[in-house]
Amino acid sequence: MSLPHGGVPLLTVPRFGRWGEAKAFLERHAEWLADRLEKSVKPVAFVRGAVVPLRGVNHRIVPTGRVRGVVEVGAHEGELALLVPGAPEHRARRLIDWLKLEAQKDLERRCRIHAASLGVTVKSLAMRSQATRWGSCSSTGKLNFNWRLILAPPYVLDYVAAHEVAHMVEMNHSPDFWAVV
Secondary structure (H helix, E strand, O other): OEOOOOOOOEOOOOOOOOHHHHHHHHHHOHHHHHHHHHHOOOOOOOOOOOEEEEOOEEEEEEEOOOOOOOOEEEEEOOEEEEEEOOOHHHHHHHHHHHHHHHHHHHHHHHHHHHHHHHOOOOOEEEEEOOOOOOEEEOOOOEEEEEHHHHHOOHHHHHHHHHHHHHOOOOOOOOHHHHHHO
């Protein structure tokens, strides 16, 4: 059972599994699922006044009134703010583009540090919008990360960077891999 992005529970039943067993499993874990659903983070629309956790710290989205420019971190009415230029219909896209760049910068920095400590080289690093993964590593040294990591506290982003760089040494989740992590 998992809670993919969007918060809708997903129960995966093996190909030759029995529905009765799956249903019994779900019923046994109903309280756990209800607790997770209650605690899960709900999607936030990137609109005027919404609160977004940049690097785990809440910032309010505030339009600048300017047509051009880049997103800036600042203050507005005593609160931390993401100051977003552009027409209302373009603000969300502009904010997402900026968040992706911030995620890229932070992840490149952390991956460089972890790669140096392990003596490996990251071939490339890209931002993605995966629905169920925070990161991945290919056998050729290409790392992919979910740009939404920039919304998490820095230690979460750092852990995911360390985890994926560790896969460049051990391409599995064996005890040897966890020792590298």
